[in-house]
Amino acid sequence: MYVRTMYITADPPNVGPALDVIAKEAPGMLAEQEGYQGLGVFADRTVGKILVGSWWDSEQAMKDSDERLRDRRMQMLSPLVSTIAVMGLEAAAYVRPTSATQGGFRMHRLAFDPSMADQLVQLFNEKGVPRLQQLDGFSGCALLIDRNHGMASVGVTFKDMASMEAARGEQAKIRHDALSGLDWVQLIALEELEVVDLEVPTQ
Numbered sequence: 001m002y003v004r005t006m007y008i009t010a011d012p013p014n015v016g017p018a019l020d021v022i023a024k025e026a027p028g029m030l031a032e033q034e035g036y037q038g039l040g041v042f043a044d045r046t047v048g049k050i051l052v053g054s055w056w057d058s059e060q061a062m063k064d065s066d067e068r069l070r071d072r073r074m075q076m077l078s079p080l081v082s083t084i085a086v087m088g089l090e091a092a093a094y095v096r097p098t099s100a101t102q103g104g105f106r107m108h109r110l111a112f113d114p115s116m117a118d119q120l121v122q123l124f125n126e127k128g129v130p131r132l133q134q135l136d137g138f139s140g141c142a143l144l145i146d147r148n149h150g151m152a153s154v155g156v157t158f159k160d161m162a163s164m165e166a167a168r169g170e171q172a173k174i175r176h177d178a179l180s181g182l183d184w185v186q187l188i189a190l191e192e193l194e195v196v197d198l199e200v201p202t203q
Helices: 012-031 059-077 114-132 161-166 168-179
Strands: 002-009 036-044 049-056 083-095 104-112 138-146 151-158 185-199
Touching: 002 059, 002 138, 012 036, 012 049, 012 059, 012 185, 036 104, 049 059, 049 185, 059 083, 083 114, 104 114, 104 161, 114 138, 114 151, 114 168, 114 185, 151 161, 161 168, 168 185
Parallel strands: none
Antiparallel strands: 002 049, 002 083, 036 049, 036 185, 083 138, 104 151, 104 185, 138 151
């Protein structure tokens, strides 16, 4: 599986209107594309950030859909937002959540030695996923990677914001135990957002 991410910044008062546009236009646009496998929309309304992740069953489907939708995406969002950064990533390991219109989302951004990509996936599967699944309110998690550039993100979804907040201490321990002593991977950013919409196909 592959995920195209959009990291959007905006004046905080424009986050709500931008989310309304995304909710109205994005699901239909994406569902028309071959290989589409679901959507996640997350926001920080206070700072002015929106994260959108669309899931695809192949790298080619992700690239083809991006070519078809790029201009429509800019026309749709440019009047409301300040910046849009688009990336295509491999979903190297994941536990997909159920569809939802609320929840919490904690995102970790990582930089790693590209030669250690397989070891990063193994680390996530062995030291991350089992403990994350034990957290109260856990809904899903995913490791997204760019093997060529040594960039990755780990997203963890919770059923509500309160569960995410309550899990801060335990997740800090998980990060410490997984990353302590490793010189080939670094955590470079940590963010918390609300879940606005999760659309996960039933298969």
